[in-house]
Amino acid sequence: xxxxxxxxxxxxxxxxxxxxxxxxxxxxxxxxxxxxxxxxxxxxxxxxxxxxxxxxxxxxxxxxxxxxxxxxxxxxxxxxxxxxxxxxxxxxxxxxxxxxxxxxxxxxxxxxxxxxxxxxxxxxxxxxxxxxxxxxxxxxxxxxxxxxxxxxxxxxxxxxxxxxxxxxxxxxxxxxxxxxxxxxxxxxxxxxxxxxxxxxxxxxxxxxxxxxxxxxxxxxxxxxxxxxxxxxxxxxxxxxxxxxxxxxxxxxxxxxxxxxxxxxxxxxxxxxxxxxxxxxxxxxxxxxxxxxxxxxxxxxxxxxxxxxxxxxxxxxxxxxxxxxxxxxxxxxxxxxxxxxxxxxxxxxxxxxxxxxx
Amino acid sequence: xxxxxxxxxxxxxxxxxxxxxxxxxxxxxxxxxxxxxxxxxxxxxxxxxxxxxxxxxxxxxxxxxxxxxxxxxxxxxxxxxxxxxxxxxxxxxxxxxxxxxxxxxxxxxxxxxxxxxxxxxxxxxxxxxxxxxxxxxxxxxxxxxxxxxxxxxxxxxxxxxxxxxxxxxxxxxxxxxxxxxxxxxxxxxxxxxxxxxxxxxxxxxxxxxxxxxxxxxxxxxxxxxxxxxxxxxxxxxxxxxxxxxxxxxxxxxxxxxxxxxxxxxxxxxxxxxxxxxxxxxxxxxxxxxxxxxxxxxxxxxxxxxxxxxxxxxxxxxxxxxxxxxxxxxxxxxxxxxxxxxxxxxxxxxxxxxxxxxxxxxxxxxxxxxxxxxxxxxxxxxxxxxxxxxxxxxxxxxxxxxxxxxxxxxxxxxxxxxxxxxxxxxxxxxxxxxxxxxxxxxxxxxxxxxxxxxxxxxxxxxxxxxxxxxxxxxxxxxxxxxxxxxxxxxxxxxxxxxxxxxxxxxxxxxxxxxxxxxxxxxxxxxxxxxxxxxxxxxxxxxxxxxxxxxxxxxxxxxxxxxxxxxxxxxxxxxxxxxxxxxx
Numbered sequence: 001x002x003x004x005x006x007x008x009x010x011x012x013x014x015x016x017x018x019x020x021x022x023x024x025x026x027x028x029x030x031x032x033x034x035x036x037x038x039x040x041x042x043x044x045x046x047x048x049x050x051x052x053x054x055x056x057x058x059x060x061x062x063x064x065x066x067x068x069x070x071x072x073x074x075x076x077x078x079x080x081x082x083x084x085x086x087x088x089x090x091x092x093x094x095x096x097x098x099x100x101x102x103x104x105x106x107x108x109x110x111x112x113x114x115x116x117x118x119x120x121x122x123x124x125x126x127x128x129x130x131x132x133x134x135x136x137x138x139x140x141x142x143x144x145x146x147x148x149x150x151x152x153x154x155x156x157x158x159x160x161x162x163x164x165x166x167x168x169x170x171x172x173x174x175x176x177x178x179x180x181x182x183x184x185x186x187x188x189x190x191x192x193x194x195x196x197x198x199x200x201x202x203x204x205x206x207x208x209x210x211x212x213x214x215x216x217x218x219x220x221x222x223x224x225x226x227x228x229x230x231x232x233x234x235x236x237x238x239x240x241x242x243x244x245x246x247x248x249x250x251x252x253x254x255x256x257x258x259x260x261x262x263x264x265x266x267x268x269x270x271x272x273x274x275x276x277x278x279x280x281x282x283x284x285x286x287x288x289x290x291x292x293x294x295x296x297x298x299x300x301x302x303x304x305x306x307x308x309x310x311x312x313x314x315x316x317x318x319x320x321x322x323x324x325x326x327x328x329x330x331x332x333x334x335x336x337x338x339x340x341x342x343x344x345x346x347x348x349x350x351x352x353x354x355x356x357x
Numbered sequence: 358x359x360x361x362x363x364x365x366x367x368x369x370x371x372x373x374x375x376x377x378x379x380x381x382x383x384x385x386x387x388x389x390x391x392x393x394x395x396x397x398x399x400x401x402x403x404x405x406x407x408x409x410x411x412x413x414x415x416x417x418x419x420x421x422x423x424x425x426x427x428x429x430x431x432x433x434x435x436x437x438x439x440x441x442x443x444x445x446x447x448x449x450x451x452x453x454x455x456x457x458x459x460x461x462x463x464x465x466x467x468x469x470x471x472x473x474x475x476x477x478x479x480x481x482x483x484x485x486x487x488x489x490x491x492x493x494x495x496x497x498x499x500x501x502x503x504x505x506x507x508x509x510x511x512x513x514x515x516x517x518x519x520x521x522x523x524x525x526x527x528x529x530x531x532x533x534x535x536x537x538x539x540x541x542x543x544x545x546x547x548x549x550x551x552x553x554x555x556x557x558x559x560x561x562x563x564x565x566x567x568x569x570x571x572x573x574x575x576x577x578x579x580x581x582x583x584x585x586x587x588x589x590x591x592x593x594x595x596x597x598x599x600x601x602x603x604x605x606x607x608x609x610x611x612x613x614x615x616x617x618x619x620x621x622x623x624x625x626x627x628x629x630x631x632x633x634x635x636x637x638x639x640x641x642x643x644x645x646x647x648x649x650x651x652x653x654x655x656x657x658x659x660x661x662x663x664x665x666x667x668x669x670x671x672x673x674x675x676x677x678x679x680x681x682x683x684x685x686x687x688x689x690x691x692x693x694x695x696x697x698x699x700x701x702x703x704x705x706x707x708x709x710x711x712x713x714x715x716x717x718x719x720x721x722x723x724x725x726x727x728x729x730x731x732x733x734x735x736x737x738x739x740x741x742x743x744x745x746x747x748x749x750x751x752x753x754x755x756x757x758x759x760x761x762x763x764x765x766x767x768x769x770x771x772x773x774x775x776x777x778x779x780x781x782x783x784x785x786x787x788x789x790x791x792x793x794x795x796x797x798x799x800x801x802x803x804x805x806x807x808x809x810x811x812x813x814x815x816x817x818x819x820x821x822x823x824x825x826x827x828x829x830x831x832x833x834x835x836x837x838x839x840x841x842x843x844x845x846x847x848x849x850x851x852x853x854x855x856x857x858x859x860x861x862x863x864x865x866x867x868x869x870x871x872x873x874x875x876x877x878x879x880x881x882x883x884x885x886x887x888x889x890x891x892x893x894x895x896x897x898x899x900x901x902x903x904x905x906x907x908x909x910x911x912x913x914x915x916x917x918x919x920x921x922x923x924x925x926x927x928x929x930x931x932x933x934x935x936x937x938x939x
Contacts, residue, residue: 083558087552089549089552106559112558156557
């Protein structure tokens with residue numbers, strides 16, 4: 001379990017102080033897979049490194065497994081090597097002067113959780129089996145492929161059975177196909193050993209598929225914490241809507257009765273709190289929630305649209321359409337038969353809109 | 358069909374551009390082969406001949422028999438190994454902790470220490486040696502004078518005239534070079550390797566011992582081999598400290614064979630002694646290249662821009678700074694202060710009120726009377742000639758090595774690196790022999806140009822290393838983008854390549870200029886009345902026992918170097934921001 005309260009961190013740069021973390025509060029439950037998601041420079045890696053003790057926080061408390069490991073106010077700072085953690089680095093950080101066995105055994109022989117020598121071999125081979133590298137014990141580290149290094153790093157991080165596992169963009173150096181395969185495997189491994197995991201990524205697909213919960217960060221602040229479904233279907237603000245998945249944005253104006261005036265006429269939807277009548281708002285809708293039809297159907301809100309471009313992806317087709325002077329992206333099934341220049345009817349489902357002030 | 362194929366081959370062979378590049382690269386290789394090969398060949402030739410240079414006579418092994426049946430030779434070999442080992446030990450003792458402190462910890466005043474290390478390179482080794490003698494000589498040394506005065510000691514407190522003393526001065530002088538080499542290796546190390554150990558629960562000490570040291574070991578070993586190779590070849594400390602104490606090493610043995618205090622020069626014997634130096638140099642250079650290659654296998658470049666957190670030293674902060682300052686005072690402060698103090702007095706004495714009252718600038722004024730203007734003119738020739746020729750050849754060689762597909766570009770690169778393995782004293786002796794024996798084809802003996810040639814050969818290795826790295830940094834596609842835009846090859850070179858490499862090349866131009874300015878070994882070996890330079894004047898003054906004048910000229914020498922480098926670094930610091938290789 002990890003608990004972070006009011007975490008703040010400043011970095012000194014040539015241009016003065018920069019606030020890297022502006023007060024982070026979050027809790028990761030027992031055995032939970034928790035993903036920190038955000039663009040580069042949003043503070044997600046800094047948060048992770050503060051939990052690891054590789055950075056020293058300037059303010060706020062960090063608790064790991066019920067013990068406070070960092071609290072500048074109380075003068076507590078447990079150094080990295082005394083924290084009960086395992087960590088996988090973006091560069092894997094496989095020690096090049098050791099072979100696979102020595103890399104994985106190192107935490108057991110020299111680390112915090114030393115075990116009797118005769119048990120080391122068994123533990124190491126268990127860990128290597130877990131990551132499907134059994135039998136590669138004697139391979140020099142410099143002879144491993146990227147994917148294999150990744151697995152060794154994983155084995156080394158879990159071999160001590162730490163309370164929490166920290167991962168800093170572990171898949172970003174792999175090629176696309178291997179990345180997807182490793183994603184599934186990572187999930188399986190962390191489930192099977194039941195470790196609490198804090199995972200950092202800038203890849204939203206990775207975040208949605210891996211996390212029990214996802215935390216979206218930007219500019220040193222947390223913008224939303226929730227299950228992948230919540231974050232994707234109900235983004236709490238414009239940034240999350242923009243960052244997680246594709247989204248169409250349309251300018252609108254609030255008219256009194258719970259409706260928004262838009263280029264498509266009045267749209268009825270749930271409004272954010274504290275909005276004044278007449279104020280400017282942004283309407284958002286996902287491309288896959290829009291559909292095109294050859295002609296208007298009864299009972300649905302429809303507008304005329306013209307196909308501007310079509311991007312065929314095989315399983316899907318991304319269309320750019322012009323409707324009432326607004327450019328919108330529409331995601332249809334791959335076999336949709338609309339051609340560029342064709343006129344059609346755009347269906348706007350009323351329950352799919354989000355509104356942001 | 359066949360006719361077309363033949364035509365194609367012919368066209369390719371006659372393709373002017375290809376032909377031109379190959380011809381050009383071939384000419385460069387020939388030039389380098391002559392420059393590097395001629396002195397080596399001369400050393401071999403003179404080892405097989407007796408008598409004076411140019412006397413001819415049959416080839417003989419007499420010199421080798423004489424050299425290697427003398428038990429004294431083996432004593433000298435032992436001295437050389439002890440001196441070199443001691444030097445490397447002293448250097449690493451300072452350099453390794455300094456690299457760690459400056460690269461990874463929050464030691465205060467890091468920037469200042471860094472700059473002062475560079476300043477240390479500008480103080481010539483022979484001046485530092487002289488300053489330490491003025492301090493620690495058993496007879497005249499200030500420390501021993503002081504010990505006699507205060508404690509009434511009969512015996513000198515310390516003496517520099519022994520192998521540990523020599524190793525100490527030489528070792529201290531090598532630290533900046535070792536530091537910059539190690540720092541470069543350290544920079545390419547992925548900091549996550551260290552952090553992975555911490556997150557595995559391994560203590561800082563264990564991490565340093567089990568991770569940092571083993572990973573940097575190839576780099577440290579490479580530096581060790583390089584230093585050992587250089588320590589065998591150095592001449593200044595063995596000459597200034599070793600010769601009066603009758604402690605000979607190989608380099609001073611070669612020198613005394615060709616410039617004996619009494620009697621006739623024996624080039625044959627010098628060649629026979631030089632053979633073993635040459636062999637050792639080549640073998641060590643081979644190991645060095647192999648270690649560097651192995652070290653590259655260990656470096657992982659993450660491409661991620663974050664800087665590892667500096668290790669907080671806490672209460673050890675000031676001890677760390679004290680350590681750095683201790684080193685800097687041995688390298689920079691103490692030698693410089695001793696020289697300044699000595700230069701202001703009529704004769705060397707301990708600081709006191711009485712001594713202060715006799716402070717004078719007379720020594721600075723009389724230098725010109727003793728030295729005349731010739732050394733200054735000659736030194737200026739060196740400072741402009743050597744770097745210009747060296748950098749021109751280096752840029753051309755690097756362009757062929759990095760940018761073209763000439764089949765023998767690897768050989769060209771190796772040939773340019775070879776002078777690293779060639780001890781400068783042998784290079785100079787070889788050139789001297791060439792100039793003496795073949796006076797009519799190579800009529801430069803006794804002129805400043807023979808020193809220019811010697812220096813150029815010596816620093817081509819350094820020059821090409823820096824131009825190689827500068828060229829690599831200019832991505833090939835930048836050049837190709839220029840060509841695709843329709844610019845001609847000369848215009849691409851002039852408008853794109855040249856501006857991008859200019860800063861880096863200029864940077865090493867300055868360094869070669871400064872190194873040539875303070876060089877003494879080759880200048881002394883090739884010395885004649887006409888080609889005297891400032892460094893050889895200092896050497897002569899020292900030989901004559903004109904201590905205050907030596908100090909005054911030394912202070913001028915150092916001050917001038919500091920002003921030149923400081924002004925250029927300040928003036929061109931913006932230019933250096935892009936493209937600079939160092």
